[in-house]
Amino acid sequence: MKKLALLMSLIFLVVFAAACGSDSEQTAVASEGDTTNETTTDEEVAEIEVEHQLGTTTVPVNPEKVVVFDYGTLDSLDKLGVEITAIPQDSLPSYLEKYEDAKYENAGGIKEPDFEKLAGIDPDLIIISGRQSEVYEDLNELAPTIYMGVDTSRYMDSFTENVELLGQIFGKEAEVEAELTAINDEITALNEKAIAKSENGLIILTNDGSVSAYGPGSRFGLIHDVFGFAPVDDTLEVSTHGQNVSFEYIAEKDPQNLFVVDRNKVVGGENSAEKTLENELVQKTQAYQNENIIYLSPDYWYLSGGGLISVAGMINEISENIN
Template sequence: MYSYIKVKFLVLLAVLLVLVGCDNKKEQQTSANTLTIEHAQGKTDVPENPKKVVVFNTATLDIMDALNIPVTAVPQSDVHYPTFLSKYGRKDYTNVGTLFEPNYEVLSSIQPDVIVAGGRATDAYKKLNDIAPTISLDIDPNNFLSSLTQRTEQLGSIFNKQNEAKKLIADFNQKIEQLKTKTTTAGTALVIMVNGGKMSAYGSKSRFGFVFDVLGFQPATIFQEAGRHGNAVTSEFILSVNPQWIFVLDRDNAIGNKEAQSAQQVLDNELIRKTAAWQQNHIVYLDSSSMYIAGGIQTYSRLMDQIGIALQSEPAH
């Protein structure tokens, strides 16, 4: 009798160990199919290579497009995508509201695997995360290049595009190094945005500090506060710092406002004409739509192409 009970106990123990082993194997498999992503809002576990992807952050969409990562839904209401991202305005993609205000009803019906927030949708993070795992892959302007590299690598890991991400980063860095051989001796520069007929300037470590922090242009002046909205400036101020280069963004043009004065009209005045930048034909009107709306790796690659062409041009006489 004792032997029978002992045998039965050993059989039950063996079965239990097998079941526990299966459970552990299942847990390890689940763990292997998720990634913990550190982002601007914390840490989030996301599925590896998710299929239903919603993107609110246009800078991240810029990088994802460069990596040929499939996207299910994007904001399309009141969004003016730059030319190279214009396909995301088509009906091929589900419209999930605006860049600031997600359509939660549509989002719930999609049942996304992951949502990419951040950017203008930062305040909506909690509600979005209640619908699906949400990550905010914002690029840090204080550490632009390392942050952009990290975000590109993270996207490569999530979507099994590691090799593509590595090449994209290498090509981007190579373009920087080639351009820096000319920019570091090109003289002083000022980056300004024109909005509603008024001007604001951006310096190092700011939203548009790439020109200084990465490319190596010398700032025409040092601003105490970077500020997302820049520092209000006038034509008198611009003449007083007298930059050799002026890089211009036209916000009204970027958002499709046809009623405001163009940046060219605002800058065409007696004071700006006296600057070294004007006299040397060194006022460069940037692709405002991509810089203001997007702002990922393709945007800044295109910016470098534009500045490279400007640096090759002979000054006007």
């Protein structure tokens, strides 16, 4: 009987120990699961406060559903490998034509967002610029909305701040730093060429036969302010739409370099920039006679600009075309 009792006791102890071990393992697994859940939750609610031209917005870090109305921001995100959900598809620059694909939602017009479509998307973040500023409050009611247009009066500082912010939001700080370093090196090289050339320039936009001029601090003023070309006229009004000028004005100012943005190439129209400027008055200028009329890409300069791809393209366009 004593042997039987001893055997039963041993069996009981083995069963009890096994049960305790199982409970401990389950507790450990449960604890590990709780830790994982807490980490995931922390990542999901990570946010930053963004101060921008139209207000202050709380923005989620690494948002999944992103709607972009600013093409400069779109080209930066494209360069950084960040996927977006929706974009206005009716006036995309040609170098961003891949976003016409059906896998991207059409967010509406560049000035008239499709609010019904956006509500269905339920975005985590909306990024806008000047063309959508009037509907900012309406968009901000749908999702966190930030303004990321470039301030042309301080172009490079504003551009740098914008792409660094994108780096923070999407966890691409190192990539942004590398891209900015390359762009700044290219600007330094262009500055050296412009200073060595020591010539002035005039920036114009042609639109179906009419001509507008832009000076320092204007929409295209970085050619003077950043790239280093002296303005042939530093009294031009600072305006998004430029100052209307005549062919007589161009002949009188006689620029050594004429930088031309052809709006008709992207919006349509009968008169190309080449056709508009092919007249006796323009032909008298130093720019024409020395073959220093530089036709700039309206995709970069008119539709987009302020992005990692477009700014690099703008620099290269000027650098490759100055004699």
